Every structure is written in C-alpha cells, then in structure tokens.
Amino acid sequence: MAYRTHSPQSLRALVQDMIVAAGWSAEAAAETAEHLVLANLSGHDSHGIGMLPLYFQSLADGNLSPASRPQTRLDAAPFLIIDAGVALGQPAARNAVEQAATMAKTGGVAILNLLDAHHIGRIGHYAEAAAAQGLISLFWVNVAGRPPIVAPHGAKEARFGTNPHAIGIPVPGGDPIILDFATSRMAHGKARVALNKGVAVPPGFIIDGEGRPTTEPRHVFPHALAQGEALGALLPFGDHKGAGLSLIAELLSAGLMGAARIDQKPAKSWIINSLFGILIDPARLEPSEALRKERTESYLAFVRAARPQDAADPVLTPGEKERAMRIERGAAGIPLDDESWSQIRAAAAAHGVDAERY
Secondary structure (H helix, E strand, O other), X not given: OOEEEEOHHHHHHHHHHHHHHOOOOHHHHHHHHHHHHHHHHOOOHHHOHHHHHHHHHHHHOOOOOOOOOOEEEEEEOOEEXXXXXXXXXXXXXXXXXHHHHHHHHHHOEEEEEEEEEEOOOOOHHHHHHXXXXXXXXXXXXXXXXXXXXXXXXXXXXXXXXXOOEEEEEOOOOOOOEXXXXXXXXXXXXXXXXXXXHOOOOOOOXXXXXXXXXXXXXXXXOXXXXXXXXXXXXXXXXXXXHHHHHHHHHHHHHOHHHOOOOOOOOOOOOOOEEEEEXXXXXXXXXXXXXXXXXXXXXXXXXXXXXXXXXXXXXXXXXXXXXXXXXXXXXXXXXXXXXXXXXXXHHHHHHOOOOOHHHO
C-alpha cells in the first residue's frame, strides 16, 4: 500500500476549510481539525482525518447538520446533562467537558452526561483536556446509530459497539496519565485502516458472519462483504471482562437516560456517541500538590523500572507512547495511505475544496 506524508499544519488547514465549506463555524472547524489531526499525530489513525468521509456522508444523507445545537437539559451541580442533538461531535464533547471542568473546580466533582452527539472521536482527548485543568476524569462512551459490531463473550454475532473507556490523572508539573481503550480487541477504525491498506488483522480479533475466526477486516464492514455474506464481529478484549465493560458503558452513557442505544435508531452512515463522565478535583482528595506529585511520580518510576521482555522496548505508562509518537510525526509528517487520501479528496471536492492544494 502506497502512502503520502503530510504536515500536521497542512492537514489542519484542509480539515478546517472542508468543515467551514460544509456550513460549520470557524470555531467548530478549528476544534474538529485539532482533534482529528492530533489523533493522527498520536498514532491513532483510526480516529484521525480518515473519519472525515464518514462525517461528510452523514451530512449528505441528512443525518448530520451544521444547524444542530446542543441543549442543556440539567445544570445543577454536581450534575450536568446536555442533549447534543446529533451536533458535530468534537466541538459538542469538548464544550461539555469544559463546562463540567468548571463545575468540578468549583464544587470538587462533576458528573456529566452528553447525549446523542455525532462521533466525538478519540476519548483520550477529553481525558487530556480535563488533566490540563488539573482534574481526574473517568469517561464511558457508547456507539449507536449503526449495527452492533462487537460480539459478547462466547457469542457468534454482535450485540455491542466498541464502547471505549478513558481515565486521566494529572501529574503536577508533569505529563498526565492517560488510559484510553476500546472494549473490543481492536477499534473498528483500526479495522477500517487495515481494510484501506489491504492488510490482514492479527488472529483472534475478528469473527466472520458464521462465527468463525478470520483475519480479513472486510468481515466487519457491510460495504466490503460479498453478496449474501453476513456481517461478522469484532471480539471483546479480555473475553468476559471487556464484554462486561462494554455493557456497562452502554447503560451508563445512554441506556439510563434514554439516548440512542446500539439496538435502536439504526442508520447507514452515522455514528452516535453518548458520554458519561466523572471529573474530580484531586486537591479535594490530597490538598498538597507536592505530595500528589511525589506519590504519583515515585510509583510511575517503580513501574517503568520493571525489567522489559525486550531491552529495545522499555516499559511505558499510559500516555507515553502517544506523546513519543507526536514528537516523531510532528517532525516527519503524518502518513496517509492512498485509499484514505482518495476518500478525503472526494469528500473535499464535493464542497469545492481541492485537497491537493494542502
């Protein structure tokens, strides 16, 4: 598979111009561009600008509209509930997390439920945003608006979305701990990247429509199936553990509040996310910033000092790999495979933007 390398600056400019041309504000476009390109910089191409063609297909199908505006349903500390109304996800989620952060810094804690946003992207992004304000955060997210794509443990067919979790812990004067993972063994977007590249996925990640193990990513994409083939499924990580976490994420983020669930409101070309989050001011737990720093950093040092299986592959703590990748790709550029770039070019051209100029 051939690649092209792009500078982060050029990709941000392209994404902003595409989103403004499609009818959104410059502010919404800038937030979305920053989020998507940062995902690519972090090595998470599954949540980067390769998602844009899906967003623009949602727009063309009438499932996503620049006119949509989130509405606050409840603002009574420590609770904040916002109905996103299928607004563009990254700005809706970032604004909700920022509101919750203000609440947590005032009262010590905030409990946030963002309902029915369009795809909100990489969940670790919001844990990083909370950590930048000195807050601990825990997030659970569901994936609705499309057929289930993850099988329960022991099942031959899907019942869950990839339903990610993220946890962030700030380290005073240092880099935060950012844990971010899908409850499937691989994110659906990573399977999309493999499909676009024309490569297999590792064994044990996917089953086909008959429940048989496969390494072909096409089995989890309806458009890539042969006529008469049933949709397969991703498998949960950790068997029953990942499946259980996925079920909890569905109920906490969407099910209890009546937002779109994976078994409701199916649509061809959109992704609906609801987010449940808890933000905590760590100063309420330990007022001394110096003690919080020393206790956290001493334990991180203990973990990193573990003898590695491979001397060339040192033990890392959550978030370190992404930060290293940002430095690497910030200098060398962001690689995009030709299929993903072709899809982005087509989405841009539909709104009068020539992607080749960027």
